[in-house]
Amino acid sequence: MNTRPAFLRLVSALGLVAAFAGGPVFAAGEEVVMYKDPNCGCCGKWAEHMRASGFAVKEVRSTAMSAVKREAGVPQALASCHTAKIGGYVVEGHVPAADVRRxxxxxxxxxxxxxxxxxxxxxxxxxxxxxxxxxxxxxDADGKHRTFASH
Structure with missing residues (x-):
């Protein structure tokens, strides 16, 4: 007899379904926090792409995007319009969800x-x-970079 509470059995089952469906399975509370200029429309479209790929996305409007990028350690040569954080990493710009998952x-x-x-x-x-x-x-933290994926 399975002695785990019904809720835990359900959560475990949903995790297996997501894994077999190819969706991401994240630790509780982990989400994409995306900083964007309030006037930028393409950033919201990237957030929609991420949500459609199974990510939870919190959108934070900021009029100080240069400071956000500087604080996040984004090299100036790699800058884009929005900056996101997930799992201890920075994701700058229009990165595909598959690359974030990888x-x-x-x-x-x-x-x-x-x-x-x-x-x-x-x-x-x-x-x-x-x-x-x-x-x-x-x-990396020193600004050294190399190709991660090509599209």
Whole structure:
């Protein structure tokens, strides 16, 4: 007989369903906290992309994005329009959810990953412009960076 309370059995079952469905399974309370300029529309579209991929996203409006990026350790050359934090990492710009999921699964010794600029066709930047090829790069606390993924 299973002696675990029904609620814990349900939570365990839902975790297995999410794992088999390819969705992320995160520790309780872990969420994406995204800082964005209140006037930016593409940042909200990236948050929608992340939510559609199974992430919980808290949007924080800030008129001091340069200070947010500086505090987060985002190298100036890798900056984009919004800065997010999850699982002890920084995610800068329009990084695909699959890359964030990979970052969290592999846990590399980096400060974060970034999609520099605002690449056309990246999550949140689809639409009016033809898609372009772009790289997501990882960066460390010293600002050294290398390619993490290519799209």
């Amino acid at each position: 970052l969290l699964a592999e846990k590399p010794k980096v400060a974060g990953i970034a999609a520099p600029g605002m690449p056309a066709g990246s999550p949140g930047m689809e639409g009016a412009y033809p898609s372009e090829r772009y790289d997501v790069v990882s960066f």
